[in-house]
Every structure is written in structure tokens, then in C-alpha cells.
Amino acid sequence: MMDILLQVIEKTIRINSDEKELVAKLFREKEYRKGEYFLKEGEVCRHVGFIIRGMMRYYINDDGEDKTYGFGKELDFVCNNESFIPQKPSVQRIQALEDCHLLVISYDNLQLFYSGLKNGERFGRIIIEQVFIQTLQGLNSLYTDSPELRYEKFMKDYPDLLQRIPQYYIASFIGVKPQSLSRIRKRNSRGT
Template sequence: MHDNLSEYLKIKLPDIEKNWDKLEKFFVKSNFEKGSILLDEGDIATEIYIVISGALRLWHNDDGRDITMQFFFENQMVSSFESFYLGEPSGFSIESIENTEVLMLSKKNFDLIRRLYPSIEPDVTSLICERFIEYRNIFFSQIQYSPEERYRELEKNEPEILERVPLHFVASFLGITPVSLSRIRKRKL
């Protein structure tokens, strides 16, 4: 196994692991301090980030209201994929919520790898489909469940978010105010 290759890539993109000695040069390690913006909403996404350590959040500004779409931890990949693929302005920002180390893959190098190793295309497509299914699930959760039910689901299925993410971001993710989140948490005690 290759030390610099994330577990995520080893599992999700086995052809990259098989050819890591030739591909490693395309993945750039980078560190971001807590609170760093990796992508600003409205900019075109030119990088894919694979989290080695730390945490990132994908969020949208809705007329001054912060809406967190998703959190990403070790061995997860994030980009504004619509922007990355289509070369259009991103509808999201990406921010580090902990000091974070990532592997970055530029759009130019991503396209080069896809040309050199076309066998990775089905795996890449599968990853992107997984992300869109996750977005759909988040969307349906927002319209189907009460805030308290969404909190209980988060507590049951993704406790790492409650352990690592500041509560105001958790509230934003759940689509509620920090005060409402505080009330829900107090009722649980």
C-alpha cells in the first residue's frame, strides 16, 4: 500500500492505486488552517479535495443565511462537482472547520488522468452519483422530517458530526437556528 494514497482512493478508485507510482505527482498535499476558504461561492471549482485529516464543510449563502449542505472528514472527497465538471460558477463554498490536510487534484490533471486511464471513468461516475444521492437524501430529510427527527437521525447515523462540528454549523445543516438546536439538545438530556 502507498502511504500517500488516501484509504478513500484505494477503495473507490483501485486503478489509481495500481498506477500510483505514475499518478502520485498529480496529487498535491496541502494544509489549510481552520476557517480557510478553499472555494468561494461564485468562483469556478478547479480542484478536487480528498481529506487526509481534518474537516471541511460545503455550504451556500442564501441572502445572508448560511446553509450547510454537507461535512467531509478523513478519506472523503469534495468539490463543487457541477462547477468542476461544467466550468461554471459554483453555487457553494468549501471551508475548513478544523486544521485540515488534503490531497488536491486539479481539473487539468484530473482530465489528464481520465485520458491516460479511461478504466477509472466508471468509478468516477459512481462517486459522483453517490454524492448526488446523498444530496437528494439530505433534501428529502429537510422536507419530510421535523428538526427534532433530523437531529435524532444525525445522532444515530452520523455522530461524528455532533462530536467534531461547531453547533452553529450543525444547526445550519439541520436547517434550524442555533437556539432551536439548543432546545432540542436540552429536551434529550
């Protein structure tokens, strides 16, 4: 499993054998059963996870209604940076949608990763830049795209997730009620 993480890191930065050993010492394996939380509202996010197997959902509870704003799947990093970076309580939740196997690194160990790898901070910056761009794209889409277009983008960007995610989470992610998603899917299937 560590080999998978090392391959992902090596796609971004070069690491030598000593650095690989350090990475292996800083990350540890953790499993989450379907329905368990990686992070609950009010907790401080103390780890970054790397998903080896499974899927997680990011959401907030808005006046009793869950609103999904993202998913993490195999080879994705999972974290609430808004809580993790300043080490403040989270208003968001991250929950396992399937049984998940992760490699996790604590806040303190991530600081050792940054300082112990020649290009560790560069790797962190590149990952955070990717998260930032995804967040902006999602926000822009929510304000400028129709629900139909957001669903089309979801299908294009995540074709492998359509059968793995309950439809009501997909509806929440694109910003509609499940009944509206059913109508969008019907129209979409007639158009193809």
C-alpha cells in the first residue's frame, strides 16, 4: 500500500530511498467502516488521509439538511484544510460511503514530511493548489451552471462514481432535490 502512495508522490516530486523510508514512517494505515466519520462537525481535523480503497463524502449540515460538496475516492487525499491548517474545529463532516482503507499522516508528522523531504513543501503546495482550483471551479459552477450542466460535468468527471454513490448524494452535490435529479437523468437519457 505504501508503494501506491510513493508512486503518487513521485508523479509530482523526486524522492530518494531515505525519503521513501521517512514517508513510510510518517504515514500509518487506518480503516473506516461504511458510515464512520473521518471527521465530525466540531472536531479538529488532525490528519490528512490518502485513500487506498473506498470512498468518502464531504458535507455540511445546513439547518438540518445535509449538503454534499465533494467526494474522495481511491488515490485522492482527504482532509478538511479549513480545520487542518489552523487546527480549529470543523463545521464540515467527512464520512466513509464505503469501507475505506487509508494511509494517514498527523499534522505534526506532515510538518516533518515538509522539512524532511527535499521537495516536501513543494509537494504540499502543489496539492493545496489543486484543492484550491477544484474548490473555485465547484463554487463557480454552483453560481453559473444549470443543474443539468453540473450533472453532465459530474458524469464526465466521475463516470466511475455514478454506480458507487447514492443518487440523493449526487443530487445534493449538484444542488437539487432527488426528484429533480430523476427528471434531469430522464431528459439526459432521452437526449443520448
